[in-house]
Amino acid sequence: MSDHEIFEAGDVPLQCGITLRAAKLAYKTHGKLNADKSNAVIFPTRFGGRHSDNEYLIGEDKALDPRKYFIVVPNLFGNGVSSSPSNTPIPLNAGSFPGVTIYDNVLVQRRLMQEAFGVDRLALALGWSMGALQSYQWATLWPDKVERLFALCGSARCAPHNYVFLDGCRIALVTDAAFRNGFYKEPPAAGLRALGRVWAASGLSQTFYRRHMYREMGFATVEDFLVNWWEWLFQLRDANNILALIWTWQHGDLSDNPVYKGDFEKALGAITARSIVMPCNSDMYFPPEDNEYEVSRMKNAELRVIDSVWGHYAGGGRDVPSLKLIDRTIGELLAS
Template sequence: MVDTYYTQEAHGPFALHDIGSLELEEGGTIRNCQLAVATHGTLNAAKDNAILVPTWYSGTSKIMEQAYIGPGRALDPSRYFIIVVNQIGNGLSTSPHNTPFPAGGARFPRVRIGDDVRAQHRLLTQNFGLERLALVVGGSMGAQQTYEWAVRYPDMVRRAAPIAGTAKNTVHDFLFAQTLVEAITSDPAFADGFYAAPGEVHRGLLRHAKLWAVMGWSTEFFQQRRPQALGFSSLDDFITNFMQAYFGPMDPNNLLCMAWKWQHADVSRHTQGDLKQALGRIRAKTFVMPISHDMFFPPADCLAEQRLIPGSEFRPIDCIDGHLGLFGTHADYAGQVDKHLAELLATPA
């Protein structure tokens, strides 16, 4: 099934850009690193209307387009040149499942959020000739990349909008993600990552999907019968035909690659562990945008970081769906996001 999942038909259109060999922070090297990139709109002559959108855990450029980009939206292709870059490991860009022997599969090297951002920087500067970004905006792991961009390249990022994510992953969230990892790796068919086919790990992938159902949505999401409002007849129907249907076709090693990055996200690596000093580097006009009922990245965690960012604003999104409200499942979500992003883009920076 994975052979038909990570395709142009399912997630396109996108173009593959070879950025050459990428030396990784953990010591490995990705040779002929390929970034899958979807673009919307046209880069203007001044090259000052570019917006970067990195992807989240399990997400691809297609879901970012569907949930955040379009005519009349804040991310309007008639006004901006929007570049959606699939993170390393998500299945479209270089990932465990599409890297040939001997470096693929379970042997795929450890990748950090910083590696993704350095790869994206190389792509944007060398392939697109960009020196400034009008905005970097991403949700969840996309927010982690947004923070890394703003700290690592403060002179290039004019505005930043991390949605439902933190600059330094918390111990609590590390443990959440670890349960997702163990749901997959505890399946005997996982075979230490040397499974013959991803579908053999279906029990682990199902447990993984159920854990996402527990933590990705809020208690209010279930209390207010939101699965039924979304068209599912029962909890079992929702788990099978939404959660398992979404995660089930994915490659386990791809998911584990992204989960490790998520767990180890930390911009304070740049300042010997001093988070205040790291966030103090940010020059971008920044709107920190947590989701009110998020159980992975609670608003309080995001607020604590926002207070360390010079000139930033705290712009929470009221959405009872929780973290997976990022998909745009609630009718009120998109309007709130667009309102904040439109105001941010209108702010001189």
């Protein structure tokens, strides 16, 4: 018994010039599509996440209530469930898996909605982090088909600083000689641990650490948190899959496609969805300034900043006050 479905996307030509053959888009649905197909929501996964990781925002006690909405959670290519380095056959396996852009992902997601469900129109596109990148991409590619957009701790493109941060993570991993250009037999454990430690410093804010809030998560000391959370988390994952997602994130830009040809402002200006963009004031990846600019270029968008010391993870569900605010805001957006 699998907890998800597979959309067989066939041969998918990618922006990088390679065709991903027999591509598989894994997804999970919650709720039922109504008769006039007006209750569809797309909620793509985030970096390192699987469909089940989105369930913190889905439930009968939540705004994303499966009794009311038909919620589709597609898995990012590279996340280990959809086509990824770890599950793709030769010759695109492991270190040869091609770069898949956000645009590539969203084109297949659109086909999933149309071909599998006959859905042409979305009540809402939403996501956290890389999920926000995908939601923005939806809203700009099919403005008249996406009624609402909720972008949580994420932006319309990867900012240069964010690119640099991600590159530090990437290089910490590939510096491990055991990585062998992606063709390892045993996981490059030292590199995965290193990546976890690098990630730890930027994912959460200075104040989070100053207040020793890792203790609330059950960790005795900073070192305990680094080993038993961050090193553990990244060692659960396949190194090539992580690198595939980092590549996708680093190349994220809603305008870098044949439709907008790199015109970032034009791509933002095309969005007509009623939009709420919600960064966190201590997020080091997606600081509010980037979203502020985006919102200023969008037609029908509002910026609402989360005040939290959880940094990027204010959007991830562990910070309860932020979680409540997020859920309330999604409810407000859906009711509008």
